[in-house]
Amino acid sequence: MPGARSKVVRSSLAKAPTGIQGLDEVTGGGLPKGRVTLVCGSAGCGKSLFAMEFLVHGAVRYGEPGVCMDFEETEEKLRANVASLGFDLRDLSKRKKLLVDFVAVERNQIAESGEYNLEGLFIRLAHAVKAVKAKRVVLDSIEALFSGLSDSTILRAELRRMFHWLEEHKLTAVVTGEAGEHTLTRHGLEEYIADCVISLDHRVTEQISTRRLRIVKYRVTSHGTDEYPFLIDREGISVVPITSLELAHKASTERVSTGIPALDEMMEGKGFFRGSSVLVSGSSGTGKSSLAASFTKAACVRGETCLYFAFEESPSQILRNMRSVGIDLEPWVKKGVLHFHAMRPTSIGLEAHLAIVHKLIEKFRPKVVVIDPITNLVSASGGSSIKSMLMRLVDFLKVQQITSLFTNLTFSGDPQERAAAAVSSLMDTWIVLRDSKPNGRPRRELYVLKSRGMAHSRDPRELIVSERGMELGKVLRDHTLGTPVAGPGGVKVPE
Amino acid sequence: MKKSSANKRRPAKTRRSDFYILRLYIAGHTPNSIAAIDNLKKICEDKLRGKYRLEVVDLLVKPQLAKGDQIIAIPTLVRRLPPPVKKIIGNLSKTESVIVGLDLQPAR
Numbered sequence: 001m002p003g004a005r006s007k008v009v010r011s012s013l014a015k016a017p018t019g020i021q022g023l024d025e026v027t028g029g030g031l032p033k034g035r036v037t038l039v040c041g042s043a044g045c046g047k048s049l050f051a052m053e054f055l056v057h058g059a060v061r062y063g064e065p066g067v068c069m070d071f072e073e074t075e076e077k078l079r080a081n082v083a084s085l086g087f088d089l090r091d092l093s094k095r096k097k098l099l100v101d102f103v104a105v106e107r108n109q110i111a112e113s114g115e116y117n118l119e120g121l122f123i124r125l126a127h128a129v130k131a132v133k134a135k136r137v138v139l140d141s142i143e144a145l146f147s148g149l150s151d152s153t154i155l156r157a158e159l160r161r162m163f164h165w166l167e168e169h170k171l172t173a174v175v176t177g178e179a180g181e182h183t184l185t186r187h188g189l190e191e192y193i194a195d196c197v198i199s200l201d202h203r204v205t206e207q208i209s210t211r212r213l214r215i216v217k218y219r220v221t222s223h224g225t226d227e228y229p230f231l232i233d234r235e236g237i238s239v240v241p242i243t244s245l246e247l248a249h250k251a252s253t254e255r256v257s258t259g260i261p262a263l264d265e266m267m268e269g270k271g272f273f274r275g276s277s278v279l280v281s282g283s284s285g286t287g288k289s290s291l292a293a294s295f296t297k298a299a300c301v302r303g304e305t306c307l308y309f310a311f312e313e314s315p316s317q318i319l320r321n322m323r324s325v326g327i328d329l330e331p332w333v334k335k336g337v338l339h340f341h342a343m344r345p346t347s348i349g350l351e352a353h354l355a356i357v358h359k360l361i362e363k364f365r366p367k368v369v370v371i372d373p374i375t376n377l378v379s380a381s382g383g384s385s386i387k388s389m390l391m392r393l394v395d396f397l398k399v400q401q402i403t404s405l406f407t408n409l410t411f412s413g414d415p416q417e418r419a420a421a422a423v424s425s426l427m428d429t430w431i432v433l434r435d436s437k438p439n440g441r442p443r444r445e446l447y448v449l450k451s452r453g454m455a456h457s458r459d460p461r462e463l464i465v466s467e468r469g470m471e472l473g474k475v476l477r478d479h480t481l482g483t484p485v486a487g488p489g490g491v492k493v494p495e
Numbered sequence: 496m497k498k499s500s501a502n503k504r505r506p507a508k509t510r511r512s513d514f515y516i517l518r519l520y521i522a523g524h525t526p527n528s529i530a531a532i533d534n535l536k537k538i539c540e541d542k543l544r545g546k547y548r549l550e551v552v553d554l555l556v557k558p559q560l561a562k563g564d565q566i567i568a569i570p571t572l573v574r575r576l577p578p579p580v581k582k583i584i585g586n587l588s589k590t591e592s593v594i595v596g597l598d599l600q601p602a603r
Contacts, residue, residue, distance in 0.1 A: 104565045106582070111596035114531070114585035119522040120554060120566035127558040149568070149584075 013195075013219070016064070016136070016172040019057025020050065021359070022239030026228055027218065031196055034170040036163045038193040040177040040185045041200035046211065046232050047176040048072075050200065051138040052081045053236050054174050059097035060087065064135035064172075067128040068100045069121075071144035075102055085236050096132045101125075105148030112150060118158040122165065129171065137166060141176040146187050160192050184216065195219045201227075210349035213239055229351030229389065231359070240355040240389070251275070251453070256302070256368075256403055259294030262472035266448055266457035272429055273453060275401035277394050279424060281408040282433030287444055287465050288407040289313070291431070292370045293322040293329060294470050295405055300332035304367035308340045309357055311373055315340035318372075326469035339364055350377055354389050361402070369397060373407040394426045428452045433463065438478055445476060515539075515547040515597075516576040522569045523555045527586045531570040534587040542599045572597075 015029030024030045031037045031054070039047045055066035070078055078100060082089040092098040101124055129137065142159065149155050166173045175193070177185035184190045190197050197217040203210045212227040230239040255270035264271040272278055278295075280288045292308075299306050310318055318340070319330055332338035341360055343353050354377070361369065371377075377390045397404045406427070424430060429451040436445055444463040448456045462473030519535055521528035532551060539547050554561050554569070564573050568584035574597050583596040593599075 101562065103567060105567065106565075110568070111581075111583045111592055112585050113583050113590075113592035113596065114534075114588035115527055116568045116570060116585040117527075118567055119569035120520065120561050120571060121568075123522055123554045123558045124561045124567070127561070145567075 016058070017062055018054045019061050020053050020237050020239060021235075021362070022228070022230070022241040023213070023237070025241035026239060027215065031172060031174070032219070033172050034167060035195040036166055036173045036175055036193055037196040037198065038175050038177055038185070038190055039198045039200065040179055040190070042179040042202065045179075045200040045202040046230075046237060047200055048074075048077065048140050049081050049084070049232065050198075050237060051140050051174045051176055052078065053085060055098060055136055055138050056082060056085050056087055056092070058136040058172075059092060065097050065132040066099075066136035066138065067125065067132065067134040068098070068138040068140060069103055069125055069128070070100055070140055071103050071105055072141055075100075084234065099128045099132045099134070101128050103144075105144045110148065115154075117154065118162070121158075122162065125162075125165075129169070135171060137171045137173040139173065139175045141178060142189060143178040143186060152187070156187075156192075159189070163192055190216070193217075200230075208349045210351050212351070229349075229355050231348075231352055231355040238355055238359050240351070240358045250401075252401060257295075257298045258291075259296070259298035260291070260470050260472065262461070263446070263448075266459075266461070266472075267429075267451060268454050268456065270454075272403060272451075274403055275398055276403060276428035276452075277398060277426060278403070278405040278429040278431065279408060279427040280405065280431045280433065281410050283410055283435060286433035286435055287446075287463055287470065288409075288433055289318065289372055290322065290325050290327065290465055290470055291433070292372050292405050292407055293318070293325075293327045296338065296368065296370055297327055297329060297332070299368040299403075300329070300335075300337045303337065305364055306332070306338045306368040306370065307360060307364055307366040308338065308370045309343055309360075309372065310340060311343045311371065311376060313372075314342055324467060325465050326467050339366075351389060353377075354393060357393065358396075361397075361400070367402060369402050369404045371404070371406045373409050375409040391426055429456075446472060513546055514576065515543055515574065515599075516550075517547060517597075518550045518552055518564070518573045518575055520552050520554055520561070520564070520566045520569060520571045520573070523553065528570050530588065531572070531586040534590070534593070535572060538587070538590060538593055538599075542594065574598075 014033040015027065015031065016033040017024050017030035039050050041047050052068070055068055058064040058066050068078070079089050082092070089098065089100065093100070103121070103124070125137070128134065145155055146152060163173075163175075175189070177187070177189045179199070180186040180188070184197065184199060196219065199214045199216050201212045201214065211230050211232065213230045214227045228239050228241065230237055252274040254274040255272065256274050257264050257271040258267070280291050282288050296306050296308060308315075308318075313321070319333070322329055329338055333340065339360070341356070343356070357371070374390065394404065430449040432447045432449050434445045434447070436443060444465065445460050446463040447460040448458065459475040461475055464471045464473050517535070517539070519531060521531065535549065539549060552560055554566065564571070570584070570586060572583045572587060572593075574581040581597055583593060587593050
């Protein structure tokens with residue numbers, strides 16, 4: 001992915017791509033090649049799917065056949081996981097791309113008498129590896145061995161021997177382990193894995209489900225210790241590869257129209273900078289979505305792919321509402337230039353919504369992205385992590401040179417910037433819309449609060465919305481917006 | 496006909512088949528595996544004289560046979576007959592465990 005940000009120090013460690021969307025970006029190429037990676041998490045966190053994706057993509061995309069030693073006796077689940085990735089396990093086996101050995105560990109039914117080792121397991125693994133000339137191996141999940149065999153000393157020693165064996169045979173392996181209460185894995189396997197440990201978390205709080213991936217350890221590679229949200233959907237796992245802010249994006253000098261000629265005039269006659277971020281805030285009904293739609297239409301007319309994320313209204317509502325103000329977006333939807341995506345409030349968490357945004361950006365490669373509104377994301381009580389993810393999304397868009405526009409609902413009576421404080425510093429342009437009633441006559445006001453890098457007009461103008469579209473009226477001398485005051489909290493607009 | 500009526504008269508515990516088919520899985524003739532073979536032969540001669548058949552499967556020679564009986568530990572002893580299948584892992588040095596594990600009836 002061009003311009004993908006990842007904090008990777010040049011390392012001598014070769015990487016094996018997983019093919020899991022987003023993960024190869026955040027790991028700088030994939031998992032350590034020829035080494036063992038531990039993937040741990042509680043039941044249902046997605047570790048078996050992770051392991052299968054690694055194997056299936058390895059076999060099908062990267063020419064590396066794989067072997068899975070499945071200890072959980074869940075043949076149906078495995079078949080389903082593979083099927084969810086679009087493949088048939090039987091077909092892959094026939095084509096010698098993937099081999100699964102279902103290892104039954106009869107729990108506590110095996111009597112023990114005297115010394116033993118796990119050479120039988122080694123032999124089965126070696127036999128399978130030889131049969132398909134495997135380069136990748138999955139052991140899913142190691143915990144099952146612990147419940148089946150009572151001598152954990154022997155088991156631990158044999159596991160260490162097995163990890164060694166895998167490395168000696170230059171196999172890239174993924175081993176899954178169950179999360180422990182006080183340790184990363186129930187049996188402390190992380191102590192035996194030197195090279196890479198990834199933890200998957202799945203939390204449900206107040207019926208909102210959140211999935212996070214954390215790179216706990218990745219030797220040699222400098223990795224962000226941030227958690228990355230991820231999704232599990234019909235196509236498998238998608239990790240949102242937003243890393244820490246680096247603010248290293250190039251600044252374009254190209255300009256794009258706002259869609260409203262008079263507004264372009266206020267911005268040196270040219271409009272926004274390409275790849276810049278625009279925030280449009282205002283109370284309810286002030287024209288934010290209409291402004292977003294005007295901008296979108298202008299981009300469509302230029303032939304640029306647009307992605308419009310609707311967080312509150314349905315796409316058909318938006319289309320209808322915009323038609324009433326003279327902005328017809330439907331032809332562009334039909335042409336496939338404009339894609340709407342409704343973000344319905346569901347039981348998936350905001351991180352998941354962000355993950356979807358990311359995924360669709362990957363898919364459609366738009367030049368323009370609108371998120372209408374981001375209010376929920378900004379004011380989320382889910383903590384600063386949401387805001388931080390949003391900030392990184394904005395940064396990501398800039399790196400991709402995608403011009404982005406965000407609407408934000410503010411409440412009259414609030415200092416304008418309070419609700420958007422967390423993100424306003426990342427916004428290059430900030431347009432404030434207001435309703436006022438001077439002398440009893442209601443009117444709408446527009447004000448370009450800031451716009452970096454250009455000599456924009458600071459005059460508040462009247463905003464006129466009719467079935468002809470959006471126009472700017474005269475400069476307002478009796479405006480109530482006050483002069484902006486630059487302070488420690490950013491630019492404040494006094495009431 | 497006579498046989499079945501004869502069977503009815505015999506006490507319950509000897510009615511079932513008392514012929515044992517045992518399979519010992521090893522991975523090469525390592526000291527531990529050799530010990531297992533020796534220990535097992537001793538137990539069989541002692542408890543099952545004439546009523547058993549012992550097979551030793553070397554997985555280094557026939558690795559594909561590990562899957563069928565779900566072998567992971569070496570050595571593993573599998574009692575294939577009489578049913579149900581029973582497994583014991585280890586070099587079989589603890590004789591009592593073997594007898595209990597295989598559910599051997601004392602030879603009469």
